Amino acid sequence: MVPTYCKFVIFNKIVRLTSKMLFYSFFKTLVGHEIIVELKNDICVTGRLHSVDQFLNIKLIEVCVSDPEKYPYMNYISESFIRGSVVRYVQLPVNSVDSQLLQDAARKEITIR
Amino acid sequence: MVTKMPEGEAEPVSLVTIKEPVDLIRLSVDERIYVKMRHDRELRGRLHAFDQHLNMVLGEAEETITTIEVDEETFEEVYKTTKRTIPMLFVRGDGVILVSPPSTTS
Amino acid sequence: MSSGLESYVNHTVSIITSDGRNFVGTLKGFDQTINIILDDSHERVYSPNQGVEQIILGLHLIRGDNVAIIGEVDETMDSSIDLSAIRAEPIGSVVF
Numbered sequence: 001m002v003p004t005y006c007k008f009v010i011f012n013k014i015v016r017l018t019s020k021m022l023f024y025s026f027f028k029t030l031v032g033h034e035i036i037v038e039l040k041n042d043i044c045v046t047g048r049l050h051s052v053d054q055f056l057n058i059k060l061i062e063v064c065v066s067d068p069e070k071y072p073y074m075n076y077i078s079e080s081f082i083r084g085s086v087v088r089y090v091q092l093p094v095n096s097v098d099s100q101l102l103q104d105a106a107r108k109e110i111t112i113r
Numbered sequence: 114m115v116t117k118m119p120e121g122e123a124e125p126v127s128l129v130t131i132k133e134p135v136d137l138i139r140l141s142v143d144e145r146i147y148v149k150m151r152h153d154r155e156l157r158g159r160l161h162a163f164d165q166h167l168n169m170v171l172g173e174a175e176e177t178i179t180t181i182e183v184d185e186e187t188f189e190e191v192y193k194t195t196k197r198t199i200p201m202l203f204v205r206g207d208g209v210i211l212v213s214p215p216s217t218t219s
Numbered sequence: 220m221s222s223g224l225e226s227y228v229n230h231t232v233s234i235i236t237s238d239g240r241n242f243v244g245t246l247k248g249f250d251q252t253i254n255i256i257l258d259d260s261h262e263r264v265y266s267p268n269q270g271v272e273q274i275i276l277g278l279h280l281i282r283g284d285n286v287a288i289i290g291e292v293d294e295t296m297d298s299s300i301d302l303s304a305i306r307a308e309p310i311g312s313v314v315f
Contacts, residue, residue: 055251073265074233
């Protein structure tokens with residue numbers, strides 16, 4: 001059993017890293033996972049998260065568009081870069097999200113500033 | 114009571130003073146909240162994380178999209194809603210209009 | 220900061236802009252706001268009742284604000300597509 005104090009120290013390190021960059025750090029933990037990015041033009045792009053930057057621009061590999069009949073624009077595109085500003089939602093794999101850690105970091109994020 | 118807190122620890126919720134709007138949202142972490150979005154979308158879900166842009170991660174997020182259809186004969190406006198549930202959802206803050214804490218969330 | 224576009228430089232890319240248009244060309248450069256320099260570019264105009272029309276544009280710069288998606292095009296696969304056979308509804312605009 002890890003004493004509470006130790007857990008805290010570990011957690012503190014993570015928070016230091018994430019200060020002001022919570023979602024950037026969060027998305028970095030999801031690299032390699034499959035996500036669905038829903039854009040503000042209603043297109044849904046599914047792919048494996050390759051990388052993310054501080055603007056939350058997203059690079060996906062193994063891309064497919066949810067409705068290729070309607071949007072043949074992305075045929076034969078296996079890799080794509082999505083500008084962060086056009087993202088509406090990102091559907092995440094539940095099992096790879098540590099919601100407890102997220103909540104703790106979110107509470108702290110705003111405190112640190 | 115704990116007298117010494119490790120450096121950087123968040124204050125206990127009961128002691129948090131609300132100085133600015135985001136402090137109110139911080140109190141809603143791990144609670145089910147209501148989010149009104151642009152373009153007639155609404156979300157209800159458990160708030161796991163947020164930042165100063167109101168980017169958020171919601172768990173068990175239920176999205177409601179409301180569209181208005183005009184009946185061609187009677188010209189009556191019919192409100193149609195479509196719902197879907199997404200187990201874990203990142204929401205980009207630029208689409209958020211308002212966030213409402215759990216006490217007012219049905 | 221690595222935005223992830225480096226690997227596309229000097230490759231053929233397909234860009235969907237926020238007003239729903241599609242440009243294809245060789246990525247020559249970019250900056251942190253995703254301004255794009257596209258060489259040998261053309262626009263592909265999709266329509267529901269006729270094949271894809273290609274408009275030759277040459278060297279273009281696209282301002283970053285207007286960029287939605289940049290995809291790396293597999294050139295051999297892409298050149299095998301019969302564009303005249305593709306029918307599609309236009310893509311909607313990105314509404315902020």
